[in-house]
Amino acid sequence: MQTVISVTNLSKTYASGLRALKNINLDIRRGEIFALLGPNGAGKTTLIGIICGIVNPSEGTIRVGGHDIIGDYRAARYMIGLVPQELTTDAFETVWNTVSFSRGLFGKPADPAHIEKVLRDLSLWARKDSKVMTLSGGMKRRLLIAKALSHEPRILFLDEPTAGVDVELRQDMWKLVRSLQASGVTIILTTHYIDEAEEMADRIGVISKGEIILVEEKAELMRKLGRKQLTLHLEKTLVRIPTGLSSYSLELKSGGTDLIYTYDEQVDRAGITALLRDLAAAGIHFKDLQTTQSSLEDIFVTLVSDRK
Amino acid sequence: MSAINVYAIRAIYRFEMARTRRTLMQSIVSPVISTALYFVVFGAAIGGRIPEVEGVSYGAFIVPGLVMLSLLTQSISNASFGIYFPKFVGTIYELLSAPVSYFEIVLSYVGAAATKSVVLGLIILATAALLVPLKIEHPLWMILFLVLTSVTFSLIGFIIGIWADGFEKLQAIPLLIITPLTFLGGSFYSIDMLPPFWRTVSLFNPVVYLVSGFRWSFYGLADVSVGLSLAMTGVFLTVSLAVVAWIFRTGYRLKN
Numbered sequence: 141m142q143t144v145i146s147v148t149n150l151s152k153t154y155a156s157g158l159r160a161l162k163n164i165n166l167d168i169r170r171g172e173i174f175a176l177l178g179p180n181g182a183g184k185t186t187l188i189g190i191i192c193g194i195v196n197p198s199e200g201t202i203r204v205g206g207h208d209i210i211g212d213y214r215a216a217r218y219m220i221g222l223v224p225q226e227l228t229t230d231a232f233e234t235v236w237n238t239v240s241f242s243r244g245l246f247g248k249p250a251d252p253a254h255i256e257k258v259l260r261d262l263s264l265w266a267r268k269d270s271k272v273m274t275l276s277g278g279m280k281r282r283l284l285i286a287k288a289l290s291h292e293p294r295i296l297f298l299d300e301p302t303a304g305v306d307v308e309l310r311q312d313m314w315k316l317v318r319s320l321q322a323s324g325v326t327i328i329l330t331t332h333y334i335d336e337a338e339e340m341a342d343r344i345g346v347i348s349k350g351e352i353i354l355v356e357e358k359a360e361l362m363r364k365l366g367r368k369q370l371t372l373h374l375e376k377t378l379v380r381i382p383t384g385l386s387s388y389s390l391e392l393k394s395g396g397t398d399l400i401y402t403y404d405e406q407v408d409r410a411g412i413t414a415l416l417r418d419l420a421a422a423g424i425h426f427k428d429l430q431t432t433q434s435s436l437e438d439i440f441v442t443l444v445s446d447r448k
Numbered sequence: 449m450s451a452i453n454v455y456a457i458r459a460i461y462r463f464e465m466a467r468t469r470r471t472l473m474q475s476i477v478s479p480v481i482s483t484a485l486y487f488v489v490f491g492a493a494i495g496g497r498i499p500e501v502e503g504v505s506y507g508a509f510i511v512p513g514l515v516m517l518s519l520l521t522q523s524i525s526n527a528s529f530g531i532y533f534p535k536f537v538g539t540i541y542e543l544l545s546a547p548v549s550y551f552e553i554v555l556s557y558v559g560a561a562a563t564k565s566v567v568l569g570l571i572i573l574a575t576a577a578l579l580v581p582l583k584i585e586h587p588l589w590m591i592l593f594l595v596l597t598s599v600t601f602s603l604i605g606f607i608i609g610i611w612a613d614g615f616e617k618l619q620a621i622p623l624l625i626i627t628p629l630t631f632l633g634g635s636f637y638s639i640d641m642l643p644p645f646w647r648t649v650s651l652f653n654p655v656v657y658l659v660s661g662f663r664w665s666f667y668g669l670a671d672v673s674v675g676l677s678l679a680m681t682g683v684f685l686t687v688s689l690a691v692v693a694w695i696f697r698t699g700y701r702l703k704n
Binding site: 154155214216231237247248249 | 459
């Protein structure tokens with residue numbers, strides 16, 4: 141796949157001395173949905189800010205569509221739409237005017253048909269003549285997306301797009317993101333809701349304390365780091381795990397009625413069969429079983445805490 | 449892709465002009481009313497007791513100075529607010545992330561603020577013409593000074609808007625520096641009326657040159673030569689441009 145954004149050796153030190161980013165190297169592929177995950181203050185917004193031209197980099201280079209973001213900032217920025225985290229809007233303007241303004245600002249001739257489409261897609265059409273200050277928080281969020289899409293960008297940055305957005309709207313938003321992706325737009329999002337990254341992203345980057353600690357295909361990440369657990373609900377309470385089963389990583393829970401086996405799907409492919417056979421041999425019977433898979437959230441917590 | 453983002457310039461310019469229409473009371477009506485009050489008080493009430501200044505009635509004499517007073521304060525307040533407000537509410541992110549050059553940003557913001565000032569100046573002149581006998585000897589020079597002053601002080605306003613990190617700072621410079629300089633800059637009198645010492649001090653006041661040149665375009669009367677007035681206006685313009693260029697080159701108070 142083609143690289144659409146390429147970040148090389150990027151560092152950022154603020155005037156206060158805060159090192160927000162440390163030697164970031166990251167490639168974003170054309171047409172993918174890339175989720176940037178990280179705790180508060182990890183550097184997500186700084187990274188996006190630098191790529192979009194809002195924050196000056198201290199070191200390193202960034203190319204967007206092959207254009208250097210400083211030397212050839214116009215060409216780079218034409219390609220980008222940014223939805224910021226904060227709900228910053230021009231309170232006194234109408235929805236229509238503020239979205240049309242954004243299109244002009246990004247160097248495109250007026251195109252009422254496109255603005256109408258964007259507003260309809262975001263369910264803002266009925267409010268096109270309303271002043272921005274009369275909109276609800278969710279509508280303002282959509283308005284910011286409409287502004288970012290007004291100039292038909294090829295790359296869309298969504299910085300915490302669903303913060304404070306209700307469930308129904310979130311679903312609509314993801315539908316829109318998917319249709320944008322289908323039309324060839326590359327999407328980079330940051331989110332606190334890990335389940336969203338899990339649901340939406342093709343690839344996931346984890347950032348912590350200004351460093352990218354991992355970039356992986358989501359499926360690969362889940363496969364590599366996802367741990368599975370097998371829970372056996374036993375027929376009879378077990379006081380302790382028989383010594384013959386000590387080679388398995390087993391735990392007793394719920395006062396001895398649940399036996400939990402944690403395994404790595406990749407490594408212990410044959411583990412379950414062997415375990416069940418050994419259990420039967422040891423005379424331990426179960427009435428039910430279930431398996432669970434660790435979520436991205438568990439993976440994320442593990443990754444970030446490992447580095448402390 | 450064009451070398452200049454004309455659409456962006458147009459978008460910002462229109463946005464700023466729309467802001468003026470929304471705030472018509474504050475941007476046009478209130479300066480016109482306050483200037484009309486000056487005419488009534490100084491021109492009609494007090495002016496009647498003041499002899500003519502070099503053949504011009506006092507009421508008419510103060511017109512150029514009053515226009516300048518409004519021009520300076522309104523240029524600064526318009527331009528400073530225009531750029532300060534996006535910083536304050538955070539919408540500046542869009543401007544900074546847009547494919548616009550610094551030149552285009554300045555051109556559109558300062559252009560819009562200067563346009564408003566020129567329009568305002570003309571409205572005040574029209575109002576004055578109703579109240580006092582007005583004559584304009586050098587209309588082209590008058591327009592030239594009107595435009596140059598509007599542009600220069602809109603640039604200064606733009607700088608203040610970027611420098612300010614609170615509403616107090618936004619108000620401080622116009623209130624503490626520009627207004628005193630204007631009142632002491634010969635708006636209401638010819639500096640020739642001052643004792644020699646204060647006359648010399650006045651020559652350090654940049655506003656004297658602006659008012660003098662502007663008044664000359666009306667009545668052919670000047671405290672300093674019109675060439676000097678024009679040169680000084682050019683100097684202020686150049687200095688303002690240099691400061692704006694420096695701000696953008698360093699990202700001062702706009703980008704971290």
